[in-house]
Amino acid sequence: MAEKDLTEMYACMGIEKEVYAYGNEILAKLESRFRKIDENAEYNQLKVIKAMQESQVSEACLLGTTGYGYNDLGRDRLEEVYARVFCTEDALVRPQITCGTHALALALISNLRPGDELLSPVGKPYDTLEEVIGIRPSKGSLAEYGITYAQVDLLSDGSFDYEGIRRAINRRTRLVTIQRSKGYQTRPTLSVERIGELISFVKGIKPDIICMVDNCYGEFVERTEPAQAGADMVVGSLIKNPGGGLAPIGGYIAGKRECVENAAFRLTSPGLGKEVGASLGVLKDFYQGLFLAPTITAAALKGAIFAANLYEPLGFPVVPDSRESRHDIIQAVTFGNPEGVIAFCRGIQAAAPVDSHVIPEPWDMPGYDARVIMAAGAFVSGSSIELSADGPIKPPYAVYFQGGLTWPHARFGILKSLQSLVNSGLADLKSLKM
Numbered sequence: 001m002a003e004k005d006l007t008e009m010y011a012c013m014g015i016e017k018e019v020y021a022y023g024n025e026i027l028a029k030l031e032s033r034f035r036k037i038d039e040n041a042e043y044n045q046l047k048v049i050k051a052m053q054e055s056q057v058s059e060a061c062l063l064g065t066t067g068y069g070y071n072d073l074g075r076d077r078l079e080e081v082y083a084r085v086f087c088t089e090d091a092l093v094r095p096q097i098t099c100g101t102h103a104l105a106l107a108l109i110s111n112l113r114p115g116d117e118l119l120s121p122v123g124k125p126y127d128t129l130e131e132v133i134g135i136r137p138s139k140g141s142l143a144e145y146g147i148t149y150a151q152v153d154l155l156s157d158g159s160f161d162y163e164g165i166r167r168a169i170n171r172r173t174r175l176v177t178i179q180r181s182k183g184y185q186t187r188p189t190l191s192v193e194r195i196g197e198l199i200s201f202v203k204g205i206k207p208d209i210i211c212m213v214d215n216c217y218g219e220f221v222e223r224t225e226p227a228q229a230g231a232d233m234v235v236g237s238l239i240k241n242p243g244g245g246l247a248p249i250g251g252y253i254a255g256k257r258e259c260v261e262n263a264a265f266r267l268t269s270p271g272l273g274k275e276v277g278a279s280l281g282v283l284k285d286f287y288q289g290l291f292l293a294p295t296i297t298a299a300a301l302k303g304a305i306f307a308a309n310l311y312e313p314l315g316f317p318v319v320p321d322s323r324e325s326r327h328d329i330i331q332a333v334t335f336g337n338p339e340g341v342i343a344f345c346r347g348i349q350a351a352a353p354v355d356s357h358v359i360p361e362p363w364d365m366p367g368y369d370a371r372v373i374m375a376a377g378a379f380v381s382g383s384s385i386e387l388s389a390d391g392p393i394k395p396p397y398a399v400y401f402q403g404g405l406t407w408p409h410a411r412f413g414i415l416k417s418l419q420s421l422v423n424s425g426l427a428d429l430k431s432l433k434m
């Protein structure tokens, strides 16, 4: 009887019986995979609690400071907690770090000096880093400070080009940047294990190279984090996984004491470093968000896997595919035409708790070479740990989506996206051979 009520509830939210039933058929096959995700979440939940207990987080830590922020107990304790969770010597976790790109730019510019070279051995980094590095000329880029950049692409099968990397490392190579997530590319996401292999190789050639990992979207997907595989610095955004949907802003840099110290002196000022930087009123959300992050990441992961399994049998290519192991929370679905991308995003938007009545349209956006459509009905503006999707209106007409603070919302959003495609005649459940 309960099942019938749920069907009715979905029907009243615009999901037809056929779409709901198809979703259930897919879900039935995912039980054992979902159980593993829940076990990981449980493991990581304990890890976070252990870190908070060992750092003796207390009620006073949840309060903030103003002004200079001297003696900000909660801020300092939170950074200790992050260092424990990410298995590093130290961490910088601040609302003054405005986003992921800022955190990465800060980690780079503070640990590199004129004459140094930065190397990416995993191909082109995330779009916004092109201007940070100076691949696309920009004011204040590393290039303007005389820091050069070298890149070695992955081989066509997604493996590391070890020979190319060996050739690229030279006397000036000071820092290696490794992006864990595929971002908006179709290369595979890197597991912590593979990142570890790459770091060992790099350090085998030149032990004093700083190995930095762009950890965006990867936090809590596995039981280990990149520093456990040898990374000197891990960097990410608090409006993605580790903010748990509650952090309203912020970024983190966790790593070797010296690397974090360099970043702190650059974020505030030489001589001041970590000692200043009022936490204002965000600490309770930073702590509680980190506490929730393992289960929220699990919800997002289930959503990604559900979508891959839902769309693949309908003939839409998905990356990662329905069976692949997961190392980040991003899912790509290729529709092959603009209408599919638009219908998908409109479905996601229509499932949102905020701005569900808004109909997204493709738009020219700064920094992109094609129109982009975005679906986001988030409590925190631009938050991509919340259910969100976007797709550039250009071949192969793929949509990238991620997030979902709860599994029921992720499930509803994805069903809504499919319903939107069905309503537009772009997906046909009758064609299924299952």
Ligand SMILES: *Cc1c(COP(=O)(O)O)cnc(C)c1O
Residues within 6 Å of the ligand: 099, 100, 101, 102, 104, 126, 128, 179, 181, 182, 183, 214, 216, 217, 237
């Ligand atoms: C999101 C992301 C960034 C940049 O983060 P913003 O908060 O959008 O500036 C960098 N690298 C990767 C892999 C990302 O996913």
